[in-house]
Amino acid sequence: MSFVQDLQKVLRENVREYGMYIALFVIMAIFAVLTNGLFLSSRNISNLINQTGYIAVLAVGMTLVIVIRHIDLSVGFLAGFLGAVAAIALVQWKLPVPAVIAMVLAMGTLAGSITAFLVTYFGIPAFVATLAGWLIYRGLLQLATAATGTIIIPNESFNAIGNGYIPDLPFLGFLPGHGLTLLLGIVGIVLLVLSQIKGRRTKLAYGFEVLPREIFVLKLILLSAIIGVVCWVLAGYNGLSWTAVIVLLVVGIYHFVTTRTVLGRHIYAVGGNPEAAELSGISVRKITYVVFASMGFLSALSGILFTSRLQSATTTAGTLFELDAIAAAYVGGVSAAGGVGSVIGSLIGALVMSSLSNGMNLMQIDISWQYIIRGFVLAAAVIFDATTRRRGR
Amino acid sequence: MDTPILEMRNITKTFPGVKALDNVSFRVAKGEIHCLVGENGAGKSTLMKVLSGVWPYGTYEGEILFEGEVQRFRGIADSERVGIAIIYQELALVPEMTVYENIFLGHEVRRGATVDWNETVKRARDILRKVRLDVNPATKVKDLGVGKQQLVEIAKALSKNVKLLILDEPTAALNETESENLLNLLRELNRQGVTCIMISHKLKEVISIADTVTVLRDGRTVCTLDARKGEVSEPVLIKHMVGREIENIYPRRQRKPSDQVVFEVRNWSAYSPTLGRQILRDVSFHVKRGEIVGFAGLMGSGRTELALSLFGNAPRYQVKGEIRMDGQPKQFHQPADAVAAGLAYVTEDRKAKGLILIQDVKSNITLANLREIARRGVVNDNAEVKVANEYRVSLNIKTPSVEQKVRNLSGGNQQKVSLAKWLFVKPRVLILDEPTRGIDVGAKFEIYTLMNRLVEQGMSIVMISSELPEVLGMSDRVYVVAAGRIAGELPIEAATQEKIMELATG
Numbered sequence: 001m002s003f004v005q006d007l008q009k010v011l012r013e014n015v016r017e018y019g020m021y022i023a024l025f026v027i028m029a030i031f032a033v034l035t036n037g038l039f040l041s042s043r044n045i046s047n048l049i050n051q052t053g054y055i056a057v058l059a060v061g062m063t064l065v066i067v068i069r070h071i072d073l074s075v076g077f078l079a080g081f082l083g084a085v086a087a088i089a090l091v092q093w094k095l096p097v098p099a100v101i102a103m104v105l106a107m108g109t110l111a112g113s114i115t116a117f118l119v120t121y122f123g124i125p126a127f128v129a130t131l132a133g134w135l136i137y138r139g140l141l142q143l144a145t146a147a148t149g150t151i152i153i154p155n156e157s158f159n160a161i162g163n164g165y166i167p168d169l170p171f172l173g174f175l176p177g178h179g180l181t182l183l184l185g186i187v188g189i190v191l192l193v194l195s196q197i198k199g200r201r202t203k204l205a206y207g208f209e210v211l212p213r214e215i216f217v218l219k220l221i222l223l224s225a226i227i228g229v230v231c232w233v234l235a236g237y238n239g240l241s242w243t244a245v246i247v248l249l250v251v252g253i254y255h256f257v258t259t260r261t262v263l264g265r266h267i268y269a270v271g272g273n274p275e276a277a278e279l280s281g282i283s284v285r286k287i288t289y290v291v292f293a294s295m296g297f298l299s300a301l302s303g304i305l306f307t308s309r310l311q312s313a314t315t316t317a318g319t320l321f322e323l324d325a326i327a328a329a330y331v332g333g334v335s336a337a338g339g340v341g342s343v344i345g346s347l348i349g350a351l352v353m354s355s356l357s358n359g360m361n362l363m364q365i366d367i368s369w370q371y372i373i374r375g376f377v378l379a380a381a382v383i384f385d386a387t388t389r390r391r392g393r
Numbered sequence: 394m395d396t397p398i399l400e401m402r403n404i405t406k407t408f409p410g411v412k413a414l415d416n417v418s419f420r421v422a423k424g425e426i427h428c429l430v431g432e433n434g435a436g437k438s439t440l441m442k443v444l445s446g447v448w449p450y451g452t453y454e455g456e457i458l459f460e461g462e463v464q465r466f467r468g469i470a471d472s473e474r475v476g477i478a479i480i481y482q483e484l485a486l487v488p489e490m491t492v493y494e495n496i497f498l499g500h501e502v503r504r505g506a507t508v509d510w511n512e513t514v515k516r517a518r519d520i521l522r523k524v525r526l527d528v529n530p531a532t533k534v535k536d537l538g539v540g541k542q543q544l545v546e547i548a549k550a551l552s553k554n555v556k557l558l559i560l561d562e563p564t565a566a567l568n569e570t571e572s573e574n575l576l577n578l579l580r581e582l583n584r585q586g587v588t589c590i591m592i593s594h595k596l597k598e599v600i601s602i603a604d605t606v607t608v609l610r611d612g613r614t615v616c617t618l619d620a621r622k623g624e625v626s627e628p629v630l631i632k633h634m635v636g637r638e639i640e641n642i643y644p645r646r647q648r649k650p651s652d653q654v655v656f657e658v659r660n661w662s663a664y665s666p667t668l669g670r671q672i673l674r675d676v677s678f679h680v681k682r683g684e685i686v687g688f689a690g691l692m693g694s695g696r697t698e699l700a701l702s703l704f705g706n707a708p709r710y711q712v713k714g715e716i717r718m719d720g721q722p723k724q725f726h727q728p729a730d731a732v733a734a735g736l737a738y739v740t741e742d743r744k745a746k747g748l749i750l751i752q753d754v755k756s757n758i759t760l761a762n763l764r765e766i767a768r769r770g771v772v773n774d775n776a777e778v779k780v781a782n783e784y785r786v787s788l789n790i791k792t793p794s795v796e797q798k799v800r801n802l803s804g805g806n807q808q809k810v811s812l813a814k815w816l817f818v819k820p821r822v823l824i825l826d827e828p829t830r831g832i833d834v835g836a837k838f839e840i841y842t843l844m845n846r847l848v849e850q851g852m853s854i855v856m857i858s859s860e861l862p863e864v865l866g867m868s869d870r871v872y873v874v875a876a877g878r879i880a881g882e883l884p885i886e887a888a889t890q891e892k893i894m895e896l897a898t899g
Contacts, residue, residue, distance in 0.1 A: 280814065282729070
C-alpha cells in the first residue's frame with residue numbers, strides 16, 4: 001500500500017481521535033489568518049494557556065465525573081468560594097502560602113466527598129445534589145466577600161501561580177529566548193519519541209497491528225513539531241508559566257491514572273456498566289467517592305489558579321466555570337452514556353473553547369456573537385462525535 | 394362453536410442463530426379458554442409476540458387469520474385495533490398514575506381537544522365493577538398489590554373492547570386466593586363472550602380452566618388437546634412438554650465428587666423491599682468439592698435472586714441465614730467480599746450485568762482480578778495481553794484479537810469472555826446462571842467440556858439452568874426451586890424430567 005493510501009486509512013479509522021486535534025489546529029489557523037498572526041504571537045499564546053488553565057483542571061475532573069455517568073454543577077462556585085477562602089487566609093489570617101494551598105485543597109476534597117455522600121448514601125441524582133452545592137457555595141462566596149468586597153492579594157509568591165513564569169537557568173544563556181523552556185521542550189520530545197518507539201516495539205512483539213512505519217514516523221514528527229513549536233513560541237516571551245506547569249502535571253497524572261492503573265480501569269468499568277462492575281467485585285460507591293473527591297480537589301486548584309491570576313478574590317468568581325468545564329469535556333469527546341472520554345481530549349476541548357474566546361476577543365467580536373458561535377461549535381463537536389461513534393468506531 | 398377466531402398458520406420466526414418458532418400452527422376457537430403450555434424457551438412468548446405485533450409482519454414467515462381475515466400487524470396498535478389485547482408477565486402500568494388514568498392510557502376519553510375526566514372516571518367505575526375490583530379509581534397504581542394491578546391490566550384490556558385476551562403467566566406473582574379470583578374472573582369474562590389465551594406453567598391451573606390446551610416444544614406445536622373430551626391430565630401434559638430425545642451433547646466425565654463440603658447455605662431467606670415481598674424462604678443446600686450441582690426450576694422461581702443474594706447481595710435484599718465456606722461462617726457485604734472468599738458468579742444476563750460491551754476482550758477478562766497483573770496499582774499491559782491470550786486459546790474465544798470490543802463478538806463468544814473473567818479469579822465455587830442461554834450447540838458443547846475440566850481440577854460448580862436436559866446431562870445432584878423455596882433435592886440417578894417438572898410446578 002502506498003503512503004497516501006496508508007495515511008487515508010489511518011485518518012479514516014481514527015477520525016474521532018484525531019478530529020479534536022484537527023479542529024483545534026483549524027481554529028488556530030483561522031484566527032492566525034484573521035488576526036494577521038497576532039493570535040499566534042508569543043505573548044498571546046502564553047496568555048491563552050494561562051486563561052485556559054483554571055477551566056482545564058476543572059474539565060479534567062469533570063471528564064471522570066461524566067465518565068461515571070454523573071455531573072457536577074457546583075464546581076464553579078466551589079472554586080470561587082475556595083479562592084476567597086485562600087484570599088482571606090493570606091490577607092487576614094496571614095497564613096503562609098503553602099499552608100493556605102494545602103488547606104484549600106483539603107477543603108475542596110472534603111466538599112467533593114460530601115457530594116459523593118449525598119449521591120451514594122441517599123441516592124440523590126448528582127444533578128440535584130450539585131445544584132444545591134451551586135447555591136450553597138454561591139451564598140458562601142458572597143458571605144466571605146460581603147464585608148470587604150473584592151479582596152486584593154498583595155502576596156507575590158501566591159500571585160505567581162497564575163501570572164508568573166518558571167525561572168531561566170543562567171548557564172542556558174546561549175539558547176535564544178527562555179532557555180529552560182527550550183530545554184524542557186527538547187527533553188519532552190526525546191521522552192515522547194523514546195516511549196512511542198518502545199510502545200510500538202512491544203506491540204510488534206505481541207503481533208498486534210501497529211501504524212505503518214512511514215505513518216508512525218510522520219506521527220512522531222508532527223507530535224515533536226507541536227511540542228517544539230509551542231515551546232519555541234513560549235520561549236520567545238517569558239517561557240513556560242507556572243499555570244502551564246500545573247496543568248501539565250495535572251493532565252499527566254490523570255492521564256497516567258486513567259490509562260495505566262487499576263483505579264483508572266475501575267473508574268471506566270463503573271462508567272461502562274455499573275452493574276457488571278459491582279458484580280465483578282468493584283465497589284461503585286468507592287469509585288463514586290474517589291471521582292467526586294478528585295473533582296473537589298481540582299475545583300480548589302482551579303480556585304487557586306483563578307484567584308492568583310486576578311490577584312484578588314471577587315464576589316462573582318467562578319460564575320459559569322462549571323458550564324465551561326462541561327462544554328470542554330463534551331467537545332473533548334466524553335459520552336453522557338458513560339464509560340467513554342479521555343483526560344487529554346478534555347484538555348484539547350478546553351483549548352478549543354478558550355481559543356475561540358481569545359481569538360474572537362482579539363478580533364473585537366461582540367460578546368453576544370461569541371456566545372452564539374461557541375454554542376454552534378459545541379453542538380458541531382458533539383454531532384461529529386455522535387455520528388462517528390455510530391459508525392462503530 | 395368451532396368457528397376459529399384466530400388461526401396462525403405455519404409461523405416460523407428466526408433469531409440470529411436460533412429458530413425460535415418452526416412452522417407452528419395454532420388455532421383458537423371462538424369463545425373458548427385456550428391454554429398454551431411448554432417448557433421455558435419452547436416458544437410460547439415468541440408466538441404471542443408475533444400475534445400481538447411486537448414482532449411485526451415481515452419479520453416472520455407464515456400467516457395470521459383473525460376472524461377469518463388475513464392480518465398484517467405492524468405493531469401492537471394494529472392488533473389492538475382488531476380486538477387483541479395482551480397482558481404480559483411484567484405489568485405495563487404506570488405506577489405513579491391513578492387507576493383510571495392507567496385504564497384509559499393511550500385511548501383517553503376526549504371531549505374536543507381535551508380529556509373528559511368525569512366521563513373517564515365514570516367509565517372506569519363501570520369496568521372496575523366488571524372485573525370485580527373494588528377500589529377507588531383515583532388510587533395510584535403503585536398503592537395496589539400485584540393481584541389488584543393484574544385486574545387493572547384486565548380492566549385496561551376490556552376498555553378497548555377486547556375480543557381475544559392473552560395472558561402471559563398471569564398468576565406467576567399471585568398467591569393462592571388471588572389466583573383463584575383471577576381464574577374465576579376469566580371464566581366469567583369467557584361467559585360474556587371474550588376468548589382467552591393463557592400461558593401458564595402451573596399445570597393444575599391449566600387443567601382447571603382450559604377448554605383446549607396446545608403444547609409447544611422446541612419451537613414446534615406438539616399437539617392440541619381437548620379438555621372437554623377429557624384428554625388433559627397432568628402426566629399427559631408433562632409427557633408432551635418434555636418428551637424429547639435427549640441428544641448426546643453432554644460430554645462424559647469421571648464423576649467423583651469428594652465428600653468434602655465446600656460451600657453450604659443454611660436457612661437463607663430474602664425479602665425484597667422494592668418488590669415488597671419475600672422472595673426466598675428458608676433455603677438450605679450444600680456443594681461438595683468437584684461437584685456440579687444443578688438448580689432447576691421455572692423462570693421467576695427465585696434461583697437468580699438466590700445467587701445474587703448469596704454473592705454479596707448487590708440488589709440489597711434484606712437477607713437472613715448462614716453461609717459457610719469450608720465450614721467457616723462467612724458474611725458477604727458486597728460482591729468483592731464473596732470474590733475474596735473464592736466465590737464467582739457468571740450472570741444469566743451477560744450483556745446487562747456481565748460484560749462491559751464498549752470495552753475490549755482483554756479488559757473484560759481481567760476486570761475482576763486486575764490486581765493480579767498490577768504492581769503498586771499500575772496495570773502491566775503486557776501481562777494483561779498475555780493472560781487474555783491464554784484464555785482466548787484455552788476457551789477458544791473466536792475474536793480477531795483481544796483488543797476487539799466485546800460488543801462485536803457473537804453471543805457464544807461473549808459468554809466465553811464472561812466465563813474467562815471469572816476463571817481468572819480462580820474461584821473455588823463457580824456459580825453459573827443459565828450458562829448456555831442463547832448460544833449455539835457448538836459453543837454449548839465447549840462450555841460443558843470446560844465445566845467438566847474445571848470440576849475434575851477440584852472446582853465446585855453451581856449451575857442454574859432452565860433447560861432440563863442440561864440439568865440432567867451435567868449435574869451430579871439436582872435441587873428444584875419453586876416459589877423461593879427448595880421444593881426438593883434429587884440425586885442424579887433419581888432425577889427425571891417428569892419428576893423435576895412435578896416439583897417445579899407443584
